[in-house]
Amino acid sequence: MLHTPPIESALLAAMSSQAGPMGARAALVHLREQGFAVSESTVSRLLRELDERALTQSVGKKGRVLTEEGRRAAANLLLDSRRASNFADALNLRDVHDLVDHLVGRRGIEREAARAAALRARPEELAQLRKMVETTGSGRWQERLGFHRTIGQASHNRQIQAITTTLFDERLDPLEHLLVLIGIKQEALVRWDEEHRGIVAGISDRDPERAERLMVVHLDGMIRETEQFANSGNAHVIHAVLAEIESK
Numbered sequence: 001m002l003h004t005p006p007i008e009s010a011l012l013a014a015m016s017s018q019a020g021p022m023g024a025r026a027a028l029v030h031l032r033e034q035g036f037a038v039s040e041s042t043v044s045r046l047l048r049e050l051d052e053r054a055l056t057q058s059v060g061k062k063g064r065v066l067t068e069e070g071r072r073a074a075a076n077l078l079l080d081s082r083r084a085s086n087f088a089d090a091l092n093l094r095d096v097h098d099l100v101d102h103l104v105g106r107r108g109i110e111r112e113a114a115r116a117a118a119l120r121a122r123p124e125e126l127a128q129l130r131k132m133v134e135t136t137g138s139g140r141w142q143e144r145l146g147f148h149r150t151i152g153q154a155s156h157n158r159q160i161q162a163i164t165t166t167l168f169d170e171r172l173d174p175l176e177h178l179l180v181l182i183g184i185k186q187e188a189l190v191r192w193d194e195e196h197r198g199i200v201a202g203i204s205d206r207d208p209e210r211a212e213r214l215m216v217v218h219l220d221g222m223i224r225e226t227e228q229f230a231n232s233g234n235a236h237v238i239h240a241v242l243a244e245i246e247s248k
């Protein structure tokens with residue numbers, strides 16, 4: 001049931017919370033209440049499609065009920081949407097404390113990602129990582145979330161990949177700017193870039209201990225610099241940027 005259209009999810013959810021059969025008319029009213037601008041014919045077509053996929057069945061003139069398969073699909077969709085909103089809530093960073101917690105969480109996941117990448121990264125991923133850290137002399141120092149995202153993928157551990165993909169969601173890209181800002185103010189960007197090169201060297205040398213240790217050192221440094229930046233009277237700067245991210 002991946003990529004279920006929202007309207008279909010809404011229909012299945014409505015039918016699963018209803019005790020008896022649901023008629024086409026009630027389905028139309030419900031969907032419109034949920035904000036879907038649908039016509040009667042669209043709803044009829046949707047319901048027929050659900051019948052064809054054996055998710056619903058007609059019970060005479062009273063309307064339709066979910067089949068066992070349909071109930072299972074509705075329950076899964078509910079779990080999916082809860083999981084998505086849990087993640088969205090966790091990634092809605094509000095203050096310095098949230099940002100530090102975010103970095104601490106990343107440290108736990110990314111140390112394992114770096115270790116696994118040293119064991120499992122493919123040659124083309126190693127080449128990509130090396131290319132990403134070849135920026136010496138360009139004067140464009142950055143803390144690149146793309147670098148961290150790539151290591152997550154190169155772990156080839158599906159659990160780590162699922163979490164890092166969510167952690168480095170594009171919606172969090174503005175966070176990169178905040179970290180760069182902190183890095184500039186704390187004069188840490190050059191060091192962060194050196195740390196990236198060290199991590200890539202550890203992964204390339206297929207040395208999981210070194211890759212893991214250097215990733216921990218890297219995140220430890222970012223946590224420390226974020227705290228120092230906040231404690232030197234700049235907490236309001238962090239809060240302003242986070243509020244801007246949230247409003248996007």
Ligand SMILES: [Zn+2]
Pocket residue numbers: 143144147148192196218
């Ligand atoms: Zn980094």
